[in-house]
Amino acid sequence: MRNINFDNLTENVIKAYAGTGDPRKKEILTLLIQRLHDFVRDVNLTPQEWEDAIGMLTRAGDITTPERNEFILLSDLLGVSALVDLVDGREDVGATITTVMGPFYTPGTPELPNGADLTGDNEGERILVHGRISNGDDAGVAGAKIEIWQNGPNGLYTVQDPTQPEHNLRGVLHADDDGKYSFTTAKPVPYTVPDDGPGGELVRAGNRHCWRPAHIHLMISAEGCKRHVTQIYNTHDTYIDEDAVFGVREPLVVDYEQVPTDEEQARFANIKGTWNIANVDFILAPG
16 A cells, blocks of 8 residues: 555555454445545545544543543534434334433432332422333333433433432333333423533534423333333423434423323322323334
Protein backbone atom coordinates (compact mmCIF):
# COMPACT_ATOMS: atom_id res chain seq x y z
CA MET A 1 0.00 0.00 0.00
CA ARG A 2 2.66 2.48 -1.06
CA ASN A 3 0.56 4.31 -3.61
CA ILE A 4 -2.26 5.56 -1.36
CA ASN A 5 -4.07 8.58 -2.77
CA PHE A 6 -7.40 10.41 -2.63
CA ASP A 7 -9.03 8.05 -5.13
CA ASN A 8 -7.89 4.65 -3.84
CA LEU A 9 -7.68 5.11 -0.06
CA THR A 10 -11.17 3.82 0.72
CA GLU A 11 -10.74 0.74 -1.47
CA ASN A 12 -7.45 -0.10 0.23
CA VAL A 13 -8.83 0.37 3.75
CA ILE A 14 -11.74 -1.97 2.96
CA LYS A 15 -9.31 -4.53 1.53
CA ALA A 16 -7.21 -4.29 4.68
CA TYR A 17 -10.21 -5.52 6.71
CA ALA A 18 -11.23 -8.19 4.21
CA GLY A 19 -10.00 -10.90 6.56
CA THR A 20 -12.62 -10.14 9.18
CA GLY A 21 -13.87 -13.61 10.09
CA ASP A 22 -17.40 -12.95 11.28
CA PRO A 23 -19.62 -12.26 8.22
CA ARG A 24 -21.88 -9.82 10.06
CA LYS A 25 -18.93 -7.86 11.48
CA LYS A 26 -17.39 -7.77 8.02
CA GLU A 27 -20.62 -6.42 6.51
CA ILE A 28 -20.92 -3.69 9.15
CA LEU A 29 -17.26 -2.71 9.02
CA THR A 30 -17.18 -2.55 5.21
CA LEU A 31 -20.21 -0.27 4.99
CA LEU A 32 -19.02 1.84 7.92
CA ILE A 33 -15.68 2.51 6.24
CA GLN A 34 -17.31 3.24 2.88
CA ARG A 35 -19.91 5.64 4.22
CA LEU A 36 -17.62 7.35 6.70
CA HIS A 37 -15.14 8.03 3.92
CA ASP A 38 -17.97 9.19 1.62
CA PHE A 39 -19.13 11.59 4.35
CA VAL A 40 -15.64 13.08 4.73
CA ARG A 41 -15.43 13.62 0.97
CA ASP A 42 -18.99 14.98 0.64
CA VAL A 43 -18.54 17.68 3.28
CA ASN A 44 -14.85 18.34 2.52
CA LEU A 45 -14.05 17.77 6.19
CA THR A 46 -11.05 19.78 7.36
CA PRO A 47 -8.36 18.54 9.78
CA GLN A 48 -9.53 21.08 12.37
CA GLU A 49 -13.15 19.90 12.10
CA TRP A 50 -12.10 16.27 12.54
CA GLU A 51 -9.94 17.24 15.50
CA ASP A 52 -12.94 19.03 17.02
CA ALA A 53 -15.09 15.93 16.54
CA ILE A 54 -12.49 13.73 18.22
CA GLY A 55 -12.28 16.24 21.07
CA MET A 56 -16.04 16.04 21.52
CA LEU A 57 -15.90 12.24 21.75
CA THR A 58 -13.00 12.49 24.18
CA ARG A 59 -15.04 14.76 26.45
CA ALA A 60 -17.94 12.34 26.21
CA GLY A 61 -15.65 9.59 27.46
CA ASP A 62 -14.34 11.77 30.27
CA ILE A 63 -17.84 12.62 31.54
CA THR A 64 -19.25 9.08 31.26
CA THR A 65 -19.75 7.19 34.54
CA PRO A 66 -21.78 4.10 35.54
CA GLU A 67 -24.63 6.52 36.37
CA ARG A 68 -24.36 8.66 33.22
CA ASN A 69 -23.45 7.49 29.73
CA GLU A 70 -22.81 10.49 27.49
CA PHE A 71 -22.47 8.28 24.42
CA ILE A 72 -26.03 7.00 24.90
CA LEU A 73 -27.14 10.61 25.24
CA LEU A 74 -25.41 11.59 22.00
CA SER A 75 -26.97 8.60 20.28
CA ASP A 76 -30.38 9.70 21.59
CA LEU A 77 -29.96 13.33 20.55
CA LEU A 78 -28.90 12.37 17.02
CA GLY A 79 -31.91 10.07 16.63
CA VAL A 80 -29.70 6.99 16.26
CA SER A 81 -31.14 5.25 19.32
CA ALA A 82 -34.65 5.86 17.97
CA LEU A 83 -33.71 4.53 14.54
CA VAL A 84 -32.03 1.38 15.89
CA ASP A 85 -35.16 0.70 17.94
CA LEU A 86 -37.48 1.28 14.96
CA VAL A 87 -35.36 -0.95 12.72
CA ASP A 88 -35.42 -3.72 15.31
CA GLY A 89 -39.20 -3.56 15.70
CA ARG A 90 -40.33 -2.90 12.15
CA GLU A 91 -41.30 -6.55 11.57
CA ASP A 92 -42.94 -7.16 14.95
CA VAL A 93 -46.42 -7.25 13.46
CA GLY A 94 -49.15 -6.90 16.08
CA ALA A 95 -46.78 -6.03 18.92
CA THR A 96 -46.96 -2.74 20.80
CA ILE A 97 -44.36 -0.31 19.50
CA THR A 98 -41.23 0.11 21.63
CA THR A 99 -39.03 3.16 22.16
CA VAL A 100 -35.61 4.20 23.46
CA MET A 101 -34.26 3.09 26.84
CA GLY A 102 -32.47 6.32 27.72
CA PRO A 103 -29.30 6.69 29.81
CA PHE A 104 -30.75 6.34 33.34
CA TYR A 105 -31.64 2.65 33.59
CA THR A 106 -29.77 0.77 36.30
CA PRO A 107 -30.07 -2.94 37.09
CA GLY A 108 -30.53 -4.32 40.58
CA THR A 109 -33.75 -2.51 41.51
CA PRO A 110 -35.56 -4.34 44.34
CA GLU A 111 -38.58 -6.50 43.53
CA LEU A 112 -41.97 -5.36 44.83
CA PRO A 113 -45.40 -6.99 44.80
CA ASN A 114 -47.70 -6.43 41.84
CA GLY A 115 -49.81 -3.36 42.66
CA ALA A 116 -47.02 -1.70 44.67
CA ASP A 117 -46.99 2.01 45.44
CA LEU A 118 -43.70 3.57 44.29
CA THR A 119 -44.63 7.05 45.48
CA GLY A 120 -42.64 6.98 48.71
CA ASP A 121 -42.08 10.45 50.17
CA ASN A 122 -42.32 12.19 46.80
CA GLU A 123 -44.62 15.18 46.66
CA GLY A 124 -47.12 15.95 43.93
CA GLU A 125 -50.03 14.20 42.26
CA ARG A 126 -50.26 10.43 42.00
CA ILE A 127 -51.17 8.19 39.10
CA LEU A 128 -52.19 4.53 38.98
CA VAL A 129 -50.89 2.72 35.91
CA HIS A 130 -52.49 -0.62 35.14
CA GLY A 131 -53.03 -2.92 32.20
CA ARG A 132 -52.40 -6.33 30.72
CA ILE A 133 -49.35 -7.86 29.10
CA SER A 134 -50.15 -10.34 26.35
CA ASN A 135 -48.54 -12.05 23.39
CA GLY A 136 -49.59 -12.05 19.75
CA ASP A 137 -52.22 -14.73 20.45
CA ASP A 138 -53.88 -12.46 23.05
CA ALA A 139 -52.83 -14.81 25.82
CA GLY A 140 -51.81 -13.11 29.05
CA VAL A 141 -48.09 -13.42 29.76
CA ALA A 142 -48.07 -14.83 33.27
CA GLY A 143 -45.29 -13.59 35.53
CA ALA A 144 -43.88 -11.10 33.03
CA LYS A 145 -41.11 -9.06 34.66
CA ILE A 146 -41.75 -5.31 34.62
CA GLU A 147 -38.91 -2.93 35.49
CA ILE A 148 -40.04 0.64 36.17
CA TRP A 149 -38.07 3.88 36.54
CA GLN A 150 -38.83 7.60 36.26
CA ASN A 151 -37.72 11.03 37.44
CA GLY A 152 -38.66 12.73 40.68
CA PRO A 153 -40.68 15.93 41.23
CA ASN A 154 -37.48 17.98 40.77
CA GLY A 155 -36.98 16.50 37.29
CA LEU A 156 -33.97 14.37 38.26
CA TYR A 157 -33.58 10.61 38.29
CA THR A 158 -32.25 9.05 41.45
CA VAL A 159 -28.91 8.27 39.75
CA GLN A 160 -28.51 12.02 39.12
CA ASP A 161 -29.56 13.21 42.56
CA PRO A 162 -27.72 12.03 45.70
CA THR A 163 -30.45 13.55 47.90
CA GLN A 164 -33.00 10.98 46.67
CA PRO A 165 -33.21 7.45 48.13
CA GLU A 166 -31.22 4.93 46.10
CA HIS A 167 -34.23 3.28 44.45
CA ASN A 168 -36.58 6.24 44.46
CA LEU A 169 -39.50 5.81 42.01
CA ARG A 170 -38.11 2.52 40.77
CA GLY A 171 -39.29 -1.03 41.16
CA VAL A 172 -39.54 -4.49 39.64
CA LEU A 173 -42.96 -6.16 39.48
CA HIS A 174 -44.28 -9.41 38.05
CA ALA A 175 -47.62 -9.65 36.25
CA ASP A 176 -50.27 -12.01 37.60
CA ASP A 177 -51.33 -15.27 35.94
CA ASP A 178 -53.42 -13.40 33.36
CA GLY A 179 -50.66 -10.90 32.59
CA LYS A 180 -52.30 -8.07 34.54
CA TYR A 181 -50.14 -5.52 36.34
CA SER A 182 -50.60 -2.29 38.29
CA PHE A 183 -48.57 0.21 40.27
CA THR A 184 -49.06 3.64 41.78
CA THR A 185 -46.46 6.36 41.48
CA ALA A 186 -45.88 10.10 41.57
CA LYS A 187 -46.71 11.74 38.27
CA PRO A 188 -43.47 12.34 36.37
CA VAL A 189 -42.59 15.82 35.16
CA PRO A 190 -40.89 17.09 31.99
CA TYR A 191 -37.16 17.59 32.31
CA THR A 192 -34.07 18.54 30.36
CA VAL A 193 -31.47 15.97 29.38
CA PRO A 194 -28.00 16.79 30.77
CA ASP A 195 -26.65 19.79 28.88
CA ASP A 196 -23.33 20.32 30.65
CA GLY A 197 -21.35 18.06 28.32
CA PRO A 198 -21.00 17.21 24.61
CA GLY A 199 -24.72 16.44 24.40
CA GLY A 200 -25.51 20.00 25.41
CA GLU A 201 -22.95 21.33 22.93
CA LEU A 202 -24.69 19.39 20.17
CA VAL A 203 -28.16 20.68 21.08
CA ARG A 204 -27.00 24.29 21.31
CA ALA A 205 -25.20 24.02 17.98
CA GLY A 206 -28.50 22.91 16.44
CA ASN A 207 -30.41 25.74 18.14
CA ARG A 208 -32.65 23.14 19.80
CA HIS A 209 -33.91 22.70 23.38
CA CYS A 210 -33.07 19.82 25.75
CA TRP A 211 -36.58 19.11 27.05
CA ARG A 212 -38.23 15.71 27.25
CA PRO A 213 -41.96 15.31 27.92
CA ALA A 214 -43.01 13.64 31.18
CA HIS A 215 -42.87 9.85 30.96
CA ILE A 216 -42.52 6.60 32.87
CA HIS A 217 -40.04 3.97 31.68
CA LEU A 218 -40.90 0.28 31.59
CA MET A 219 -38.86 -2.71 30.46
CA ILE A 220 -40.82 -5.95 30.16
CA SER A 221 -39.17 -9.36 29.94
CA ALA A 222 -40.75 -12.80 29.61
CA GLU A 223 -39.69 -16.22 28.43
CA GLY A 224 -40.37 -16.72 24.73
CA CYS A 225 -40.80 -12.97 24.10
CA LYS A 226 -38.52 -10.19 22.92
CA ARG A 227 -37.44 -7.76 25.59
CA HIS A 228 -39.85 -4.83 25.42
CA VAL A 229 -38.45 -1.37 26.23
CA THR A 230 -41.05 1.36 26.37
CA GLN A 231 -42.18 4.66 27.89
CA ILE A 232 -45.63 6.00 28.79
CA TYR A 233 -46.12 9.67 27.86
CA ASN A 234 -48.60 12.29 29.04
CA THR A 235 -50.74 13.60 26.19
CA HIS A 236 -51.12 16.98 27.97
CA ASP A 237 -47.38 17.62 28.22
CA THR A 238 -46.01 20.84 26.70
CA TYR A 239 -43.15 18.96 25.00
CA ILE A 240 -45.09 15.96 23.71
CA ASP A 241 -44.38 16.99 20.09
CA GLU A 242 -40.87 18.34 20.74
CA ASP A 243 -39.04 15.47 22.44
CA ALA A 244 -35.30 16.17 22.40
CA VAL A 245 -34.48 12.48 21.84
CA PHE A 246 -37.28 11.58 19.38
CA GLY A 247 -38.75 8.93 21.68
CA VAL A 248 -42.48 9.69 21.57
CA ARG A 249 -44.70 7.18 19.73
CA GLU A 250 -48.42 7.87 19.29
CA PRO A 251 -49.59 4.53 20.77
CA LEU A 252 -47.62 5.28 23.95
CA VAL A 253 -49.26 8.67 24.57
CA VAL A 254 -51.98 8.44 27.24
CA ASP A 255 -54.09 10.76 29.34
CA TYR A 256 -52.50 11.19 32.78
CA GLU A 257 -55.54 13.17 33.99
CA GLN A 258 -58.22 10.46 33.84
CA VAL A 259 -60.41 10.19 36.94
CA PRO A 260 -60.93 6.57 38.01
CA THR A 261 -64.36 5.12 37.36
CA ASP A 262 -66.49 3.66 40.15
CA GLU A 263 -65.43 0.22 38.99
CA GLU A 264 -61.75 1.18 39.14
CA GLN A 265 -62.24 2.83 42.55
CA ALA A 266 -63.69 -0.45 43.80
CA ARG A 267 -60.99 -2.59 42.16
CA PHE A 268 -58.20 -0.52 43.69
CA ALA A 269 -59.93 0.32 46.96
CA ASN A 270 -56.67 -0.16 48.89
CA ILE A 271 -55.20 3.04 47.38
CA LYS A 272 -55.70 5.97 49.72
CA GLY A 273 -55.96 9.63 48.81
CA THR A 274 -56.54 11.21 45.41
CA TRP A 275 -55.17 9.68 42.25
CA ASN A 276 -55.64 9.64 38.49
CA ILE A 277 -55.42 6.57 36.32
CA ALA A 278 -53.85 5.38 33.06
CA ASN A 279 -54.77 2.07 31.47
CA VAL A 280 -51.95 0.80 29.24
CA ASP A 281 -51.81 -2.67 27.68
CA PHE A 282 -48.72 -4.14 26.03
CA ILE A 283 -48.46 -6.86 23.39
CA LEU A 284 -45.03 -8.49 23.29
CA ALA A 285 -43.33 -9.77 20.15
CA PRO A 286 -42.11 -13.38 20.08
CA GLY A 287 -38.49 -13.88 21.05
